[in-house]
Amino acid sequence: MVRPLPGINNDTRFFWTGGENNELLIFRCEDCQYYIHPPVRFCPKCESRNVEPSATSGKGVVTSFTINHKQWMPYLKVPYVVALVSIAEQEDVRLVSNIVHCDLDDVHIGMRVKVLFEQNEDLWVPLFEPDVTV
Template sequence: MSRETPTTAPATDLPLPPPNAESQAFWDAARDGHLLLTRCTACDAVQFPPQHSCTACGGTTGNPFTASGTGEIFTFTINHRAPSPAFKARAPYIIALVDLAEGPRLMMNVINCAPEDVKIGMTVKIVFEARGDMALPQAELV
């Protein structure tokens, strides 16, 4: 049984991640609607989050590329208790680990669907939720 899709709270009140020198290009691409990953030039491992060295081989050079924007829900939880007043209007909301088609696993919200409609293994597409001057990658069911 499906409930009505919850109303999305104003995103401007929600917390923002602090960009740094290694992640600024990622956040710039996100604001433009692209999910930016990096492929290690030494071993081809795909890196996320943005960082100075490859977690697979320690190499320090990589080529950024735009991800396909698709993934699969590895697991998820439904949060009923808002951690701050800004999240209260969103509760209950879905926090998921999404395996991107390119390999990295990202934590994000699954938005625009009722919590009881989400299942492990579902295909999602990455969308970008504007928050102030930034945009966060989030997932929607396909």
């Protein structure tokens, strides 16, 4: 799927390029181990500024989703799933992404998923697919 690409900066580059090494990278506080997303260089839990990208398992759970039927852009193939995925390491870290490689009717809240990456130019967009290893 061709998609609009995000603007990136020094605080987000790691998130959009980690997929080159098949890693879902999320900022993590080096002092209290709290994951932080969207990425900011400040830990809201302990107020540390000792925050660095950290590889996650790439696994998660669908906490909410919608099936989009409107073709917002001429090159987008519809329908597609837009989901809120909580990462396995910390439930309150949620990523907005697409669920792929399954029937739309099979997507459900509580569905276990794993990350895969779609390369677009020099960025790797994290998408999720059913985790059948569970």
